[in-house]
Amino acid sequence: MAAIQALDVPAATPKGQRVPLDRRLLVGGVGLAIIVLAALAAPLIAPFNPIEQHLDARLQGPSGTYLLGTDNLGRDTLSRLLYGLRPSLISGLAAVALAAVSGTVVGMLAGYFGRWADAVLSRLLDLLIAWPTIFLALALVLVIGPGQFGVVLAIALAELPIFARVMRAITLSNVRGEHVEAARSMGASAPRIMVRHIFPFALSPLLVQFAIAAPLAVVAEASLGYLGLGTQPPAPSLGGILSDAELYLSQTYSAAVFPILTIALLVLSLTLIADGLQKMLDPRGAPVGL
Amino acid sequence: MTESDRAVTDRPLLEVTDLAVSFKVARARGSWTRPVVRAVDGISLRIEAGETLGLVGESGSGKSTTGRAVLQLVPADSGSIQLEGTDLATAGANGRELLRKRVSMVFQDPFGSLNARMKVGDIVGEPLEIQRIGDRPSRRSRVTEILDLVGLPADAISRYPHEFSGGQRQRIGIARALAVEPALVVCDEPVAALDVSVQAQILRLLKDLQRETGVAYLFIAHDLNVVRHVSRRTAVMYLGKIVEEGPSSTLFGAPRHPYTQALTSAIPIPDPDAPRRRLVLTGEIPSPTNPPSGCRFRTRCPYAQERCAAEVPLLEPAGDGVSVACHFWKEIAASKETTEPAAR
Numbered sequence: 001m002a003a004i005q006a007l008d009v010p011a012a013t014p015k016g017q018r019v020p021l022d023r024r025l026l027v028g029g030v031g032l033a034i035i036v037l038a039a040l041a042a043p044l045i046a047p048f049n050p051i052e053q054h055l056d057a058r059l060q061g062p063s064g065t066y067l068l069g070t071d072n073l074g075r076d077t078l079s080r081l082l083y084g085l086r087p088s089l090i091s092g093l094a095a096v097a098l099a100a101v102s103g104t105v106v107g108m109l110a111g112y113f114g115r116w117a118d119a120v121l122s123r124l125l126d127l128l129i130a131w132p133t134i135f136l137a138l139a140l141v142l143v144i145g146p147g148q149f150g151v152v153l154a155i156a157l158a159e160l161p162i163f164a165r166v167m168r169a170i171t172l173s174n175v176r177g178e179h180v181e182a183a184r185s186m187g188a189s190a191p192r193i194m195v196r197h198i199f200p201f202a203l204s205p206l207l208v209q210f211a212i213a214a215p216l217a218v219v220a221e222a223s224l225g226y227l228g229l230g231t232q233p234p235a236p237s238l239g240g241i242l243s244d245a246e247l248y249l250s251q252t253y254s255a256a257v258f259p260i261l262t263i264a265l266l267v268l269s270l271t272l273i274a275d276g277l278q279k280m281l282d283p284r285g286a287p288v289g290l
Numbered sequence: 291m292t293e294s295d296r297a298v299t300d301r302p303l304l305e306v307t308d309l310a311v312s313f314k315v316a317r318a319r320g321s322w323t324r325p326v327v328r329a330v331d332g333i334s335l336r337i338e339a340g341e342t343l344g345l346v347g348e349s350g351s352g353k354s355t356t357g358r359a360v361l362q363l364v365p366a367d368s369g370s371i372q373l374e375g376t377d378l379a380t381a382g383a384n385g386r387e388l389l390r391k392r393v394s395m396v397f398q399d400p401f402g403s404l405n406a407r408m409k410v411g412d413i414v415g416e417p418l419e420i421q422r423i424g425d426r427p428s429r430r431s432r433v434t435e436i437l438d439l440v441g442l443p444a445d446a447i448s449r450y451p452h453e454f455s456g457g458q459r460q461r462i463g464i465a466r467a468l469a470v471e472p473a474l475v476v477c478d479e480p481v482a483a484l485d486v487s488v489q490a491q492i493l494r495l496l497k498d499l500q501r502e503t504g505v506a507y508l509f510i511a512h513d514l515n516v517v518r519h520v521s522r523r524t525a526v527m528y529l530g531k532i533v534e535e536g537p538s539s540t541l542f543g544a545p546r547h548p549y550t551q552a553l554t555s556a557i558p559i560p561d562p563d564a565p566r567r568r569l570v571l572t573g574e575i576p577s578p579t580n581p582p583s584g585c586r587f588r589t590r591c592p593y594a595q596e597r598c599a600a601e602v603p604l605l606e607p608a609g610d611g612v613s614v615a616c617h618f619w620k621e622i623a624a625s626k627e628t629t630e631p632a633a634r
Contacts, residue, residue: 178403185361186417187390200407
């Protein structure tokens with residue numbers, strides 16, 4: 001065996017030059033962390049019960065007692081916002097996660113099996129993608145029924161094509177590759193090829209898509225909530241608080257402005273994260289692969 | 291030795307008979323039908339255990355398709371592929387299992403053929419994992435052993451392919467192909483993507499491995515020097531058909547078919563004073579969607595006559611163990627003898 005001499009191999013290269021942390025990612029991450037912590041800590045930091053009515057203190061502006069004012073039923077806006085973050089974050093995240101998983105599967109099957117499977121699945125995706133996300137989610141939630149479950153399902157379906165298309169493209173670019181042919185020549189099964197030899201190449205683009213889809217999902221959730229189709233009253237949600245406040249805008253600004261600011265801050269953080277991730281994981285900037 | 295024993299030992303490792311493979315290509319504009327490319331059109335090959343059969347031809351001759359058809363990566367239209375006496379087409383799942391255990395492949399592209407997201411140890415161990423050979427620790431030790439055998443350092447096991455050079459990556463590909471201890475490795479242009487100096491190392495490695503493990507190779511290449519170096523017998527393909535087949539020394543030393551003559555006359559000789567007669571072919575290889583009638587080589591053959599357009603030449607024995615598919619190989623050989631002294 002020694003007859004075949006080892007060639008000298010250069011000492012291990014430093015494990016892929018570390019990409020410096022993108023500033024947008026950092027700022028967005030801090031913003032999101034604050035929001036998530038606030039939502040988690042709501043029972044500890046909220047000054048009042050979010051559905052407790054103070055009928056003697058209705059439609060008040062910010063004050064020492066009610067830091068962000070009260071709504072038309074005298075409920076504390078700060079407390080409602082803190083509690084309202086939870087359904088927004090959970091629905092948004094659950095919807096995007098569901099969209100990512102199902103979209104990945106659909107895209108991989110379409111790209112891997114091609115032919116009629118691809119034709120059928122791609123036309124279905126076109127059908128979903130033809131409408132604006134919000135409009136589609138609205139139509140779907142009317143069919144599925146209002147409430148948090150309906151909202152999650154509707155947003156997931158509306159965002160599914162984003163993931164499916166990315167996964168399909170990456171599958172197509174890999175399925176004819178020699179590494180896949182090599183796996184086939186060893187007798188690897190279709191699921192094995194998809195999981196081991198195609199999916200790993202989609203990880204970073206899918207992560208970027210996830211970050212892009214998340215703020216869209218949050219906006220969609222808030223919009224559906226605003227239209228009264230999401231979390232049902234009296235439980236607070238960002239969209240619901242805003243729609244309650246809208247009628248009384250002429251009497252107090254605070255009940256409407258603060259939910260808007262909260263939604264804006266959340267979406268901004270998520271978008272910054274998406275931008276930062278895209279920059280960091282961009283194929284052209286990546287040291288290997290893709 | 292009994293009669294049945296003899297039958298077993300006389301059986302070739304691989305016997306390909308009248309193999310044909312065709313592909314449908316994209317429809318042309320305004321056409322309703324998809325043209326069919328007959329990439330491999332009725333070829334027969336025989337590989338004995340432990341030997342190397344070279345398969346040469348230019349791009350589009352069908353040599354890679356032949357290799358892929360042997361591994362059942364592309365479906366054959368007709369013909370049979372027998373591995374150790376088992377017909378792979380009719381043996382179903384058993385045939386597939388036999389194929390995956392006994393035959394593996396080394397690819398041309400040392401970059402594309404290795405999954406960049408897998409560690410070398412996982413790449414080389416994957417065929418064992420798929421075949422469910424041994425348990426995790428025993429697979430690991432087999433991988434270590436095989437990496438050593440192909441001349442890679444032991445720490446390669448936990449590194450990624452991008453950390454290696456082209457030649458080293460090809461060693462990884464060879465290690466992967468040998469992991470299941472195959473009887474036959476289909477090498478599809480294994481050195482075409484490598485520098486000449488690295489080519490020699492990889493060819494030597496393949497030869498050493500053959501000596502140590504007794505593996506047979508179907509060695510597909512377009513570089514005649516490479517094929518001559520590694521294979522005992524060589525088959526020359528042109529447009530999906532074998533035009534000449536025989537022992538490498540005879541085939542390259544005294545080519546009978548005009549196509550083989552053209553190929554061998556193009557091999558550079560590193561001696562400026564050596565006599566040379568270049569037989570230069572004109573034109574390109576014709577489209578396999580619409581091959582010439584009769585002899586497929588006739589459109590580029592300097593000796594072509596009317597008969598060549600009418601009648602397909604069959605492979606026939608031409609002495610010294612060589613078979614040739616040309617109507618006029620005798621005449622061409624005779625004319626050579628008379629003109630040889632004149633050519634400087």
